[in-house]
Amino acid sequence: MSNSNLQLTVEGREKGNVGNIIQKVIIYVLCTFLAILSILPFWMMFVNATRSTPQIQQTAVSFLPSTHLFDNIKILSSKNMFKPLVGFLNSFIVSAGATVLAVYFSSLTAYAQVVYEWKLRNAFFSFIMAIMMLPGQLTLIGFLQMCYKLHLTNNLLMLILPAIAAPSMVFFMRQYLQPALPIEIVHSARIDGAREFYIFNKIVIPIMKPAIATQAIFSFVASWNNLFTPMVLISSTKRYTMPMMVSLLRADIYKTEYGSIYAGLTLTILPLIIVYLLLSKYIVAGVALGSVKG
Amino acid sequence: MKKKRAYDYARYGYIFSIPFVLAWLIFQLYPIFYTLLLGFTDLKGAGNTDFNILWSTPFKNFISVLGNKSFKTAFINTLIIWGCNFLPQILLALLITAWFTNRRSTIKAQGFYKVMFYLPNIITQATVAMLFAQLFLYPKGVVNDLFLQLKIFDKPVDMMRIKSVTRGVVIFIQTWMWYGYTAIVLISGVLGISPELFEAAEVDGANQWQTFFKVTLPSIKTMLLFTLVTSLIGGLNMFDIPKLFQNGGPDNATLTTSLYIYNKAFQGGYLYGEASAASMIMFFIIVLLSALVFYLLRDKDEVELRKLVKLQEKEYKRKMKMGKI
Structure with missing residues (x-):
């Protein structure tokens, strides 16, 4: 049965x-x-x-x-125009600099949000959320004029420094830090005589490592792929970033060199493909993580 | 004593926020106001920084932008390209979400597929645009050759002279780049739904489709709206692909507003004043949209919590009063 x-x-x-x-x-x-x-x-x-x-x-x-x-x-390098190494180096300087600044100062700002009780805390957080979506691309003319006056066009620094204020990263870091940081650790460190800045650098940053890694990847890639800002700000080919180098492949001297154009394009994204294949697991997880809110 | 300690450390909250605020003021707020100001001036010429404010006709730039035929074309193009890429993108993403979160038949190798779907999103857009321009070359491009071999064409066609095809390719590139991202976002949203909801639906005998439409979709409603608005904001800033694919052509078919602004400000006449006015018009539209995002992103738990605390306080006070009376 x-x-x-x-x-x-x-x-x-x-x-x-x-x-x-x-x-x-x-x-x-x-x-x-x-x-x-x-x-x-x-x-x-x-x-x-x-x-x-x-x-x-x-x-x-x-x-x-x-x-x-x-x-x-x-053939590509013989024309003396498209220089992948120069583009790589400039892009690397900009992306690495911008990423380090963005990650560090976003963590610091988020830490101020989570640990201290100050009067304007909630107001400041609302402010960060409000400015999160403002497009920098549309105010670039004002930015460029500012750089003209300061004689800082063609300076990679102007592509790096704005990264200090990254509202959406602050938002993410705060969401991460709030449940992850036991406040007792901060209290006991204070009792041991540690200063606030020391506590942040030596205790909080290590706790935030996973969040920092995720955000660093995305910040780096975004900065690496940015075309509009450098295109407006930089005119000297010595300072061209990788995406700008790509646009040089449009030039007439390459028009009939089909193979070389494809080779140039391959060179520009080879580093990205390698990084993606190595870190794809974390990147995909990061995409999902960054969106859980909402 | 507790209060005193909080007071002592409070200043660090301000100190640690200073770098962010300073950088924001210099690199974001100042350019906003400066661009706005330039919108009211006659500034033009490459590298020029001297300008006169148009006192007699202050809104001249704004009016001429709004009346400009190319700007209108650019604005409509931007909306068409965004809309036609968003619809297939979200439908495909929802389909993938339904497949990958189905509790009854699990799909293997999800990790691999996600990595593949997301790949186009991480590659430099400039390179993607140039690559597609290369693939669609006339007469000896990859696509032309493929269509010839498949006997779809009898002779090479210069597809990049046909407006609808060029625009279609831009739309395809955008969809192809973004559906993976949207799918991953939506999947993580569905995985965040309490499993009890699905169990209850199963117990009640709901089939797969009913579960998806009656349980899954309503639970990620806010997320869908958020995706819509952020995608729209991104779409309104579209630049890299139309610029490097066919530089807005043919005949302005892929001219977007960002490309319009770029051409006005950094090519030909270097009309910074007019370009600033156009920028500010787009900026205003995006500010309205981001206000919507702000509203959506509000920490609902916190709002609820605050309400609850207030309610309890009231209750407590009332009880005190009653007890006293």
Whole structure:
């Protein structure tokens, strides 16, 4: 009796499962299609970066790499215009500087929000939330005029310093710190004679490490990918950042060097792809984390 | 004694907030007001910093921007490109969310798929735009070759001369870049819903679709609205892709407001005054939208808590009064 009962349930489950399996197959097929769609343009780019211009002119579509990558890079650098190393270095200086400043001062501001009881605390927090979405891009003309007057155009510092005030990062850090920081630690450190600034640097920063790591990744990538601000502020090619270098590939001297353009594009995003593949788990988790609020 | 201690340390709250406030005043507030001021001036010419305020016709720049045909085109383009990318983006994201959070049939390799879906979002937009421009080259681009091989075209077509195709590609790029992000955000929102809600729905015999539409969607309503508004704000600032893809062309088909402002201010006549006025018009629209975000992001738990405390205080006072009387 128990046997037939078991069979019945198994049959019932299988019946329901046929529809379920079809549904699952459809989902896997569509998801795989989307995944392929995500890498296909980049794969085309990479493959064509390794093919010579005559090869591309014969058939632009190929899924297998060729052997001309270094020739293409050589042609690229021989024109003395597109300089990936210069772009890389400038972008690195700006992104690293901006990230360090943003992360440190956002943590500090968030700490002031969480630990101290001051009169304007709540008002200041409301203020931070209010300015969070204001677009810097639309006030860039005023910013540029300010830089003209201070003779600070073409200075990477003006791309780095504004990062000190990063409202959305303060918001995130506060949300993280509030439950994560046991106030007793601060109290006992005070009893041991530690100063406030010392407590922040030596005790609170280590506690915030996970949040700092997440925010640092996003801040770095955002700064690295920024095109508008440097494009407006910087005119000397010596100070060009990576996205600006990309725009140089539009120049006429590269027009017919198809392979080299693809190679140049590949060079600009190679560091990003490597970083993404190494940290993808944390990055995706970070995207989810940053949005839980709301 | 407790109060005294709080008082002693309070000043550090101010001290530690100083760097943020200073940087904000210099790098954000000052440029806002300066741009606003420039909107009322005749400032033009590359690198020029001398200007006259237009005392006799102060709103001249604003009026000429609002009456400008290119600005109108740019504004409508921006809305079309944003709207046509947001709809498929959110639908795709919702579909992925429904698949990935289905409690009855779990999808494997979710982590891998999420990493893949999010990939286009992290790559430099400038490079993405240039890459697509390259793929759509005429006559020897990858897309042209592909369509020839698939016999869709008999001869190469210069697709980037057709307005709707160019705009369609920009819309595609935007959707392709952002649906993964939106999906991850929504999935994390659904995972935050109390499992008891789903269990209750299951016990009541709701099927998958009923559960999704009656339980899941209403629970992430605020999040959806938040996604909508932030996406709109981002969309109104769209610059990199239309700039480097076809530089606003053909025939202004992919000219966005940010690109319009950039062209006004940093190309041709360097009309800083007019560009500032256009900036401020867009700025005002975005301020209104961000006020909406501010309203959505309010810490609801805290608001509730404050209400509760007040209620309890009232109750307590009433009881005191009654006891005294």
